[in-house]
Amino acid sequence: MRIIPAIDIKNGKVVRLFKGRFDKVTEYGSDPVEMARHWQGEGATDLHVVDLDGAESGSRVNESVIKKIVKEIKIPVEVGGGIRTHEVINDYLQAGVTRVILGTKVVDEPSFLREALLTWNDRIAVSLDCWNGFVARRGWVELSAVKGVDLARDFVAMGLKYIIYTDIPRDGTLIGPNIEGLKEMLNVGEARVIASGGVKDLGDIRALAALKRSDLYGVIVGKAIYEGTLDLKEAAGVC
Secondary structure: OOOOOOEEOOOOOOEEEEOOOEEEEEEEEEOOHHHHHHHHHOOOOOOOEEEHHHHHHHHOOOOHHHHHHHOOOOOOOEEOOOOOHHHHHHHHOOOOOEEHHHHHHHHHOHHHHHHHHHHHHHHHEEEEOOOOOOOOOOOOOOOEEEEHHHHHHHHHHHOOOOOEEEEHHHOOOOOOOHHHHHHHOOOHHHHHHHHOOOOOOOOOOOOHHHOOOOOOOEEEEEHHHHHOOOOOOHHHHHH
16 A cells, blocks of 8 residues: 655645635645655655646646656656546656546546546546545536446446545545545455545554555545654555
8 A cells, every 4th residue: 555645736836625625725835846856755656646726627727837746756646637638638648647637527428538548548547536425526616416436336347447535524634534435445346446535644544554455556645744643654664
């Protein structure tokens, strides 16, 4: 299980949202590239980078800084936020992004995912961001009538290899991950799952590691490492 630092970018700065709310923003740095270097220096093996402005608007607002992150560091970077055309997917992958994360577009248009998987296979991930089990979209501001696990089953049947499962009510709260919801997501089929939302400290990392699931590829950590309730190196040691 990999410990994956999150770098969420809004207005060119490193921020964290509280429960996905764009009106509840905490700033943690003015230079996302420098933050990426910092986490690489702390031993991160992967980075999770999100263009929050892009997620809200549907376009790549922070494209240039994201490409600079990918160019400047040596570890794999997965990128999401506002990626809604095949041209954008290809451009990011050509720029060196390891995995492109899709969200709103594939909830609205599953055929888009099918085509992407045929072209790029395991370089595609889908972020299923859920509130009480139901998938949210458009930067988490709209709640769909679709359950995350049902959508996950359909996507895995198409050939999806990576699922990012975020429990929105826990994201940015430091109240611990949704273990039961994660277990459901891990049981949808043969895909690697990355957990996100609520991680506070080593106790949470141990609880996730105790699942002993080889398909739990990693856990995204954000507020905990920025607030200092979780040490990245210690968390990696647990894993």
